[in-house]
Amino acid sequence: MPMDPTIHFHGAAGAVTGSCQLIETADARILVDCGLFQGSKTEKELNYRRFPFEPTDIDAVILTHAHIDHSGLLPKLSSMGYGGPIFATPATIDLCSVMLPDAAHIQESEVEHLNRRNQRRGKRAVTPIYTAADAARAITLFRQVPLGRWHKAAEGIRFRFWDAGHLLGSASVEMEVETATSPRRLLFSGDIGPRHKLLQFDADGPRDLDYVICESTYGAVDRDDVTDEDRRRQLRDEVLAADHPNGALIVPSFAVERTQELLTDLIVLMRSGAIKTSPILIDSPLATRASEVFERHASELENGRLLSEAMRAKNVRFTETVEQSKAIDFIKGFHIVIAASGMCEAGRIRHRLKNWLWREEGTVLLVGYQAAGTLGRILQDGATVVRIQGDDITVRARIRKLDIYSGHADGRELAEWVRARQPIKRDVFLVHGEVAGLDGLQERLAKFLPEETLIQPHLDSGFVLGPEGASAIAQALLPPRIDPVRTGRRDWHNDFQSFVLDLRDQLDRATDDKARRATLRKMRRAFEASDEDEHRRPDP
Template identity: 65%
Template sequence: MRSAPKLSFHGAAGTVTGSCFSLETHGRHILVDCGMFQGSKSEKQLNYRAFPFDPRQIDAVILTHAHIDHSGLLPKLVKHGYAGPIYATRGTIDLCSVMLPDSAHIQEFEVEQLNRRNRRRAREVVEPIYTAEDAEATLTQFRPLPLRQWQDLGDSIRIRFWNAGHLLGSASVEIEISSEAPVRLLFSGDLGPAFKLLQADPEAPQGWDYVVCESTYGDRDRIDTTDEMRRRILQDEVNAAARHQDGALIIPSFAVERTQELLADLAFLMEKGKIPECPVIIDSPLATRATEIFKAHASELENGDLLERAIRSHFVRFTESVEQSKALDFVKGFHIVIAASGMCEAGRIRHRLKNWLWREEGTVLLVGFQAAGTLGRILQDGAATVKIQGDEIAVRARIRSIDVYSGHADGGELADWLSARKPIRHAAFLVHGEDQALAAMKARVAAVVGEERIFIPHIDSAFRLDADGPVDISTFLPPPRIEPAQAGHRDWNNDYQGLIQDLQAELRMAADDKARRAIVRKIRCALET
């Protein structure tokens, strides 16, 4: 008799990013997702460390969708020896064709800047996680798989995709293992909410042995948002920002789907006279290329005609070159800029923030989830100053947040989706969430699944999927690459940066040099104790 399958959680466990799940069964080794970690410096360091498995021994990769926290380490996997197929929907493949090379470009650019600083400081230089060449090689390994169509992986294992309603091409993954004790698993991927502008509602069959379910917003209940309500909320924010005639509304946004949804709604509101006509500038080459892909898939989208109309609008501009992006610093009159990344961690949004955060006539509108330790979360939490590319920036702009463009289902919708998958015979694993969201999600679905059958794994934990339920085998494995208490939280670097900013503020507000010296002496005394 063959040994029981082994399921390992190498990312998005106790934290939101870095999605990567490993299934070993029948002598085969399969990955579901291979995503990049975002958030604190401690988590992002995992992107540079070795995988906890040998990429050369992986037989197949199944990709739920194109977002970088699910796909972003695929080129690293290929760079280190993976040569097999990467199964994904056609929409996901098309988006990855622009997102993975863009990710490589960002890494090469940022590492070049870092190494310039390291050389000046006599520190060791570093290499990017992967290069554009690695990303291009990865694209040759993608294999398209339509929704609802079975794909045989060999050795009595087969998979198929179900619409997840999260993003163009997003899918939940069904895996069926045929043996003396057959096993059916469902990986939710990221699940979309109701009333998503461009996506239909998620779907999947009933009756599973194991379900791996995302929990990003497990602790949140949004108001039921219709298209009209969502646009009214956006309308109010734009009109408030536009009171400053020489101001700007800066929207950090994921380049893929969130940008296209915002673009469609802004153009709609201008057409209807609900907000002032003004330039809407998409300051992201990736978003520009992604928009073309969405346009090509418009017939598959909900409200695809609305998006096509927005793209043709004379209010809308796209920047491509660095020079075009830099010129935005000199735009006169109220305007709207949408720039990546959505959590303010990289890309052109940082340049826009450097130019506008210190100005009272600016407004920054956060429109999505901000992971712990990211610049977006730090702004959302009310920081008075932030550090961007080594410069300290005072925060005088209005910082606003709305939660009507989320690509994720809220807690109630997640619970409803999981309930619709019943019966779940052995276990539900809750992933892709921070501590509070995971605990709230567990409480929500305890009656649906049974509290004793709900598991919250941590990074690098593993379970043997026995015929009568899962067995945690983590204690028999090497220690995790990051302590569970560190994942999904601010780390020492966040605390250090906050301390430096607080110290600088205290020194600025001190009455005179004597008071400043007293503050410095107290710090020195604390260090010596």
């Protein structure tokens, strides 16, 4: 007799990255997403640990979309023995075929750089989370499932995709799980896109569900409704303000979707005369290949024709090689650079920031969500000095934020999406959000759903999805991989970097060497006093 299914939240619980939910029955184990953790070093360290489940026990993976925080650990999963199907929409598979190898290349390159530094410091070498070969192996496991068609995932579990309006190929997952009575109906939102998105149609979904697992990234945010004209007008103002004869507008951007949207709007503005025609450099091999995927799927996109025209504009240049990327630093006159990654955590954007953050004639325009602990978030929060690849960089460039290109629905839109899924007979799990987003969306949903049916799971928590509602599984995972209060927040690594930068600033502002030595003596005395306090503490 089929038992009640259980769900375990092995990522994007109390934080916005690492999406991974495990559905388990007596006959099957299914993953919905298997994403890379981003954010603070504490969270990113989880990428190197073993999975909290046995990969060879998984029967199937259902992937909502290609973004790395949802797909980025699939190569690791396959390298540890998983050989089952990875179900995704055709466009998602095409995007993953370029995104996963790129993620592997970044990891291998950064580990190589780190190991050179570790060797000089006498530290042990580290290995990447996975390699390009692992990514290639994972891609062979993908299986196409179009929107709207029911498909068997494993014994007793079937699913179908609904358009999530977030990204090319993105989908929400409706799932039916057989039980002893009637099927349990679940809906995983994936990431829900906002209204008025340039390239995507509005999100859709089914009604009459038992359980909903809903993202809450911007659950506390109310954005102004913007038309295409409103969005381009705001972008125009930022470009005009950044336009300096010897300057550059540097845009950290997700290589997939955000880059294509920005490129399209910039070309529309230039052709209309709203801003002058300037060089636009797409400094990301991934963005180049992803743009080609978008063009192949242009017929599936809203405004796909505008994107195709923008990609062929004479002032647009896609850089592929390292040499082409380095040459950007020698461009004279105002230009626009769009480079990955969107949170400034890896890739070529770091080189562009090292070259421009210390210049007053530069502007950095943040156009997407910046997770806690990332360099993008640190810049957004007003840091005056940042550390990039071991170098301290003073921030003199203008730091600007433009939230109208977000790929995520805001709090009102998320609440409307959930309302449209009613009746919801049991519970709603709020995931993929930091504390403010989770609490904000819960407050909105409580206006039309019972408060007791709104659940915020923490990392690795588990629940039985019973006929009358969800019940928590006591100590679902022992020991917990990470204290739940440490997810979605700055960690001690961030505090340490801030301390080092503050100390350097204090020493730089000292009037002479005597004052600098006095500052260092104060620090030593503080450390010695801390050690004495530690020794005086009684044993527990």
